[in-house]
Amino acid sequence: MLKIVADENIPLAKETFAALGEVVLLPGRNMQAADVVDADLLVVRSVTPVNQALLAGSQVKFVGTCTIGTDHVDLEYLDEQGIGFSNAPGCNAVSVVEYVIAALSHLWRNQQFEFLSKTVGIIGLGMVGGRLFNALQAMSVEVMGYDPLIDSGCYTPMVELEQVLACDIVCIHAPLTKTGPYPSEHMLAIEQLALLKTGAVLINAGRGGVIDNRALLQLLPQRQDLTVILDVFEGEPAIDLSLLPLLTIATPHIAGYSFDGKVAGTSMVYQAVCQHFDLGVADGGVSLAAVSWPEEQAECLQKAALYEAISLITRCFYDIANDDKTTRQSLTAADKLGRADEAFDQLRKQYPVRRQWQGLTLELDALDEGEQRILNAMLSI
Numbered sequence: 001m002l003k004i005v006a007d008e009n010i011p012l013a014k015e016t017f018a019a020l021g022e023v024v025l026l027p028g029r030n031m032q033a034a035d036v037v038d039a040d041l042l043v044v045r046s047v048t049p050v051n052q053a054l055l056a057g058s059q060v061k062f063v064g065t066c067t068i069g070t071d072h073v074d075l076e077y078l079d080e081q082g083i084g085f086s087n088a089p090g091c092n093a094v095s096v097v098e099y100v101i102a103a104l105s106h107l108w109r110n111q112q113f114e115f116l117s118k119t120v121g122i123i124g125l126g127m128v129g130g131r132l133f134n135a136l137q138a139m140s141v142e143v144m145g146y147d148p149l150i151d152s153g154c155y156t157p158m159v160e161l162e163q164v165l166a167c168d169i170v171c172i173h174a175p176l177t178k179t180g181p182y183p184s185e186h187m188l189a190i191e192q193l194a195l196l197k198t199g200a201v202l203i204n205a206g207r208g209g210v211i212d213n214r215a216l217l218q219l220l221p222q223r224q225d226l227t228v229i230l231d232v233f234e235g236e237p238a239i240d241l242s243l244l245p246l247l248t249i250a251t252p253h254i255a256g257y258s259f260d261g262k263v264a265g266t267s268m269v270y271q272a273v274c275q276h277f278d279l280g281v282a283d284g285g286v287s288l289a290a291v292s293w294p295e296e297q298a299e300c301l302q303k304a305a306l307y308e309a310i311s312l313i314t315r316c317f318y319d320i321a322n323d324d325k326t327t328r329q330s331l332t333a334a335d336k337l338g339r340a341d342e343a344f345d346q347l348r349k350q351y352p353v354r355r356q357w358q359g360l361t362l363e364l365d366a367l368d369e370g371e372q373r374i375l376n377a378m379l380s381i
């Protein structure tokens with residue numbers, strides 16, 4: 001039997017890992033060396049720095065993070081110590097792509113921004129960025145990507161960073177890296193931000209530190225033509241709140257927070273653990289019921305033209321305006337008490353169940369063949 005210490009915010013952690021031993025759930029943000037000293041297995045999310053300070057002297061043999069990102073884990077240290085590791089590659093990639101589409105659809109509804117006829121530049125073409133690239137291309141949007149670390153034949157066209165920054169919409173999906181041939185930290189500093197074209201939309205749902213947030217704060221008052229949407233911030237949870245009024249949409253690092261994406265993360269790490277300890281019980285998968293379109297809204301959707309249909313679907317499954325409103329209200333109120341960082345974490349901890357629309361099938365009477373194809377592409381992200 002293993003002793004498993006897991007972040008209390010991992011959905012179904014107890015139910016899933018109980019098959020392997022004793023599960024102790026703890027708040028991830030404050031996990032200390034004493035909490036993990038006699039654990040065999042540590043299961044975290046992105047808010048726990050996993051490094052020598054946490055693990056030295058412990059008997060931890062495997063670390064799993066139920067996230068895509070790994071910038072909170074000292075992988076070199078784990079390797080040196082012979083501690084096994086797994087993240088959950090792609091677990092919430094669909095959710096992040098849906099976040100981007102929901103954000104663009106929100107801009108159509110509020111600013112008549114016809115995103116389907118714009119150019120989109122994607123920075124980082126991995127599980128998230130690559131999926132977004134394919135989805136948008138299938139929706140007939142002109143897309144280009146920048147990713148110096150993958151084969152230039154993977155996506156067409158792949159261009160230089162400057163060309164991506166000259167697009168109407170720029171989406172960041174690179175991990176946060178500080179070393180290597182192309183470190184991404186502050187990849188968008190003041191010089192790069194200055195390259196954004198007039199009226200551009202900038203979306204960061206990767207990691208906060210890929211954009212120099214101070215540079216953004218410096219630039220935005222002079223560039224009111226820009227629409228900036230941030231899901232991720234430097235210094236989370238203690239983010240610079242003076243950015244909020246300058247942003248069109250602000251959300252507390254929840255782009256990947258579909259219930260489907262979170263549960264997939266738990267399940268992927270469970271399976272990696274079973275493989276690592278050679279337990280042969282990789283049956284920890286949870287399958288969620290398929291989503292369907294609510295009957296009471298069917299008539300309205302059938303009559304909708306393309307942008308309206310996209311807007312109805314995105315708002316039904318994920319109304320990004322609600323997250324933006326709650327984030328601003330909660331952080332502003334908590335700031336008056338000097339507790340905005342706690343509020344940031346609470347917003348994430350108490351995040352409501354959000355289901356992905358991926359897999360929904362809808363044939364709409366009001367759409368012609370081309371429009372129906374675009375809708376199908378959006379539904380099958």
Ligand SMILES: NC(=O)c1ccc[n+]([C@@H]2O[C@H](COP(=O)([O-])OP(=O)(O)OC[C@H]3O[C@@H](n4cnc5c(N)ncnc54)[C@H](O)[C@@H]3O)[C@@H](O)[C@H]2O)c1
Nearest residue numbers: 069124125126127128147149174175182184205206255256
């Ligand atoms: N906001 C959220 O809720 C959320 C959810 C999931 C993932 N993320 C973040 O998004 C990142 C990307 O996720 P993913 O699943 O696509 O990861 P991935 O590892 O599959 O892909 C990352 C891609 O970025 C590329 N890349 C690395 N450095 C780069 C650079 N300097 N310039 C351009 N491209 C670069 C890599 O070559 C790779 O193709 C994660 O690392 C994570 O930090 C955020």
Ligand SMILES: O=C(O)[C@H](O)[C@H](O)COP(=O)(O)O
Nearest residue numbers: 045046047067068069256257
């Ligand atoms: O890297 C990821 O998978 C995402 O950023 C993920 O949604 C982070 O969520 P957290 O671990 O902070 O709860």
